[in-house]
Amino acid sequence: MKVSLFITCISDALFPPIGEAMAGLLARYGIRLHFPEIQTCCGQPAFNSGYWDEARASAKTILEAFDDSDFVIVPSGSCTGMVHHYYPKLFENDAVLFEKSNRLKEKTYEFTQFLVQVLGVTDVGAYFPHKVTYHPSCHGSRLLGIKEEPMQLMSHVEGMEFVPLPYAEDCCGFGGTFAIKMSEISGAMVEEKSQHVLETEAEVLVGLDMGCLLNIGGNLKFHDKPVRVLHLAELLYEGVKNREQTAGV
Amino acid sequence: MSKPQGSNVKERAKSALKDEFLIDAVKFTTEKLKNGKKAATEEHGNWEEWRERGRLIRAHTISHLDYYLSKFIENARAQGVHVHFAPEAKDAARIAIEIAKHRGAKSVVKSKSMVSEEVHINEAFEELGIESIESDLGEYIIQLANEPPSHIIIPAIHKNRYQIADLLSKEAGETLPPETKILAGFARRKLRDKFLEADIGLTGCNFGIAETGSVVIFENEGNARMVSTVPKTQITLMGMERLIPSWDDLEVMATLLPRSATGQKLTVYMSGITGPRREHDGDGPEEMHIIIVDNGRSLQLGDPEFQELLNCIRCGACLNACPVYRHIGGHSYPGTYSGPIGAVLTPALNKNTQEWHDVANASSLCGACYEACPVKIPLHDMLVYLRNRKVERGYTASGEKMAMKGFKMLMGSHKLFRKAVKAGQIGQKLLVRDGYIRSQIGPLKGWTAYRHIPALPKRSFREQWPGLSAEIEKSIQPMSGEMELRMEEIVQARRKGGGHA
Numbered sequence: 210m211k212v213s214l215f216i217t218c219i220s221d222a223l224f225p226p227i228g229e230a231m232a233g234l235l236a237r238y239g240i241r242l243h244f245p246e247i248q249t250c251c252g253q254p255a256f257n258s259g260y261w262d263e264a265r266a267s268a269k270t271i272l273e274a275f276d277d278s279d280f281v282i283v284p285s286g287s288c289t290g291m292v293h294h295y296y297p298k299l300f301e302n303d304a305v306l307f308e309k310s311n312r313l314k315e316k317t318y319e320f321t322q323f324l325v326q327v328l329g330v331t332d333v334g335a336y337f338p339h340k341v342t343y344h345p346s347c348h349g350s351r352l353l354g355i356k357e358e359p360m361q362l363m364s365h366v367e368g369m370e371f372v373p374l375p376y377a378e379d380c381c382g383f384g385g386t387f388a389i390k391m392s393e394i395s396g397a398m399v400e401e402k403s404q405h406v407l408e409t410e411a412e413v414l415v416g417l418d419m420g421c422l423l424n425i426g427g428n429l430k431f432h433d434k435p436v437r438v439l440h441l442a443e444l445l446y447e448g449v450k451n452r453e454q455t456a457g458v
Numbered sequence: 459m460s461k462p463q464g465s466n467v468k469e470r471a472k473s474a475l476k477d478e479f480l481i482d483a484v485k486f487t488t489e490k491l492k493n494g495k496k497a498a499t500e501e502h503g504n505w506e507e508w509r510e511r512g513r514l515i516r517a518h519t520i521s522h523l524d525y526y527l528s529k530f531i532e533n534a535r536a537q538g539v540h541v542h543f544a545p546e547a548k549d550a551a552r553i554a555i556e557i558a559k560h561r562g563a564k565s566v567v568k569s570k571s572m573v574s575e576e577v578h579i580n581e582a583f584e585e586l587g588i589e590s591i592e593s594d595l596g597e598y599i600i601q602l603a604n605e606p607p608s609h610i611i612i613p614a615i616h617k618n619r620y621q622i623a624d625l626l627s628k629e630a631g632e633t634l635p636p637e638t639k640i641l642a643g644f645a646r647r648k649l650r651d652k653f654l655e656a657d658i659g660l661t662g663c664n665f666g667i668a669e670t671g672s673v674v675i676f677e678n679e680g681n682a683r684m685v686s687t688v689p690k691t692q693i694t695l696m697g698m699e700r701l702i703p704s705w706d707d708l709e710v711m712a713t714l715l716p717r718s719a720t721g722q723k724l725t726v727y728m729s730g731i732t733g734p735r736r737e738h739d740g741d742g743p744e745e746m747h748i749i750i751v752d753n754g755r756s757l758q759l760g761d762p763e764f765q766e767l768l769n770c771i772r773c774g775a776c777l778n779a780c781p782v783y784r785h786i787g788g789h790s791y792p793g794t795y796s797g798p799i800g801a802v803l804t805p806a807l808n809k810n811t812q813e814w815h816d817v818a819n820a821s822s823l824c825g826a827c828y829e830a831c832p833v834k835i836p837l838h839d840m841l842v843y844l845r846n847r848k849v850e851r852g853y854t855a856s857g858e859k860m861a862m863k864g865f866k867m868l869m870g871s872h873k874l875f876r877k878a879v880k881a882g883q884i885g886q887k888l889l890v891r892d893g894y895i896r897s898q899i900g901p902l903k904g905w906t907a908y909r910h911i912p913a914l915p916k917r918s919f920r921e922q923w924p925g926l927s928a929e930i931e932k933s934i935q936p937m938s939g940e941m942e943l944r945m946e947e948i949v950q951a952r953r954k955g956g957g958h959a
Contacts, residue, residue, distance in 0.1 A: 210945055216919050218869070222879045223912060225919035232930045239937025242930075244923050249869040257823060259845030259854070260862040267869035279949050294839075315952055327948060328941055347824035380781045384822025391820055392904025393472045397785045398822070399908055427909030430894060 213278035218250035230446035248274035286349020321358035332365035335448025342411035346418035494721020516769035533671030537733025551582035563657035569682035570594040571662025608788030659689035692743035754807030779830035798827035
């Protein structure tokens with residue numbers, strides 16, 4: 210059984226601890242995560258801007274990288290959504306790559322989907338004594354329907370106080386190149402989102418997509434607000450290690 | 459408090475974002491409508507099933523639009539309606555003017571119609587010296603302000619009651635207090651005379667019923683009923699895609715539309731009009747005209763990426779759900795239609811890829827519009843298709859083209875990607891302070907004006923992986939038999955399913 214990590218370009222370059230957390234968590238369930246080096250980026254920055262030829266060059270590395278995997282795990286609802294919803298469209302005129310896209314689509318899972326739907330794990334045995342709020346990213350929740358999985362995982366974290374985020378389902382304003390092209394609108398959106406995060410008085414903001422968290426976290430930092438921003442995999446892994454340390458494992 | 463200024467969406471948005479009155483007014487009302495919709499759909503119980511039913515009805519009708527149009531026209535004519543067809547906006551205006559001239563009309567009273575905005579009918583009447591008065595309260599307000607609607611169903615959403623009181627006071631010649639009841643009372647008195655004087659009543663049309671050639675109008679103020687019964691001549695402007703096959707189908711639309719639009723279970727007035735006044739009718743127009751407007755709609759037929767656009771029932775739910783619309787208001791968009799539907803409809807109807815500039819970029823692609831849509835139009839996908847068409851035709855900026863070429867080269871090869879990240883790790887040193895890049899320079903300016911960027915860590919994940927995986931190897935536990943079986947079953951099921959999820 211080959212379970213592979215699709216790290217995503219953003220977590221690869223900017224947030225390596227997320228890959229470590231995923232590998233560490235899955236190891237505890239007997240999964241030896243495999244990392245095919247030829248992967249780069251899902252292609253969304255180009256695809257969403259309308260540059261499909263450019264997106265294909267990038268997407269092909271993903272098709273190749275995971276061709277012989279049984280499961281592909283992604284720490285992003287957005288990049289998973291790209292594979293699920295747009296790869297078949299992107300390669301509709303190439304019979305071989307279209308077929309590969311469809312095969313990749315059915316074995317690709319966002320991280321919490323894999324934990325809950327495939328492994329059947331909702332309690333990773335984490336202890337995380339902090340006040341936490343959660344931003345559900347749009348692509349994960351709307352395009353993939355990931356709503357319950359993170360909530361189930363968080364509900365079993367011991368010691369954690371969960372504070373619902375007001376207007377949680379509102380977009381944070383990231384939108385990839387949108388944040389640059391329409392910077393004023395994007396800026397107004399992220400300002401509003403940060404305001405809602407601060408209203409919760411949470412110590413930690415957690416999410417499933419580093420694009421959004423780069424955006425919100427960057428804005429919180431801009432305003433010098435000491436909110437810790439984590440991917441849920443990081444929170445769970447830290448929580449598991451906390452528990453193991455106290456138990457003396 | 460004038461309209462946001464600028465030659466494109468970005469500039470107009472910038473100006474709108476500074477207008478606190480506008481933003482507060484838009485936020486306040488969209489929030490109210492969104493909550494209303496949420497409550498109404500939850501209360502409904504089977505919303506998703508009805509939504510799918512609505513989508514099917516619309517998709518079926520649009521797929522057979524030629525058939526239903528000819529049936530509609532045949533049945534309307536059999537009821538004594540004069541049916542006209544306008545290929546373009548200017549044709550619709552010309553036909554309406556010919557009717558007005560023929561009837562010797564001096565004044566027109568209108569009920570709300572987005573198509574009439576689309577074809578600029580008021581301006582056409584005014585040129586001829588025919589008075590054309592809006593009778594929907596919101597439309598009346600923006601007509602007094604000399605502005606186009608900024609929302610599909612709440613045309614004056616961008617104005618607060620103080621601004622409205624100012625406008626109506628000017629019209630009244632006395633100071634009216636900013637109280638909704640008093641303001642609406644003034645408008646009602648004023649408009650009542652107009653209804654009685656008008657030679658022509660001009661309406662829009664929410665649905666055309668093909669099986670009887672009838673026109674159905676949804677409204678809350680009763681003004682459309684006045685417009686369609688008091689004047690001697692009625693003109694109805696109808697987009698050519700407004701049809702549904704039967705009255706049975708209307709039940710689904712009558713459930714989906716008001717709940718999506720305002721959170722009402724039913725609209726206050728729903729008028730079904732089949733032909734002009736008959737011999738024994740108590741009221742109604744002597745003469746009835748329906749102008750069916752194409753104006754770019756037929757260009758979507760047979761286009762696999764945009765045909766579904768014609769399924770829209772103009773409820774405005776996507777505007778209320780859209781975080782971009784909420785921040786910039788409707789006047790930041792070009793054209794008659796705003797919000798996500800407008801961002802797609804305006805370029806699609808005009809097919810002027812080169813000219814429509816940046817409207818398709820005014821979306822974070824969050825998909826809230828799709829989720830809100832009662833007939834499930836994938837607007838977030840269509841926005842990407844529009845961007846793609848612009849690229850395919852070579853109409854994007856050269857800097858962007860270069861950047862995307864760079865993306866293609868780097869992301870096409872993991873070796874180059876790795877090198878680029880390495881170069882970034884070294885090259886960023888001058889910019890990093892306390893682990894963050896803060897300087898507002900070059901292409902990053904739009905980003906850093908609102909956010910700091912975390913510095914690239916010394917080593918990327920792929921650089922760390924060989925060491926990490928060796929470390930993690932120590933903590934590998936045995937897999938439970940149950941888990942192994944689940945995974946096996948999933949892989950087996952895929953093979954049986956022929957490989958497609």
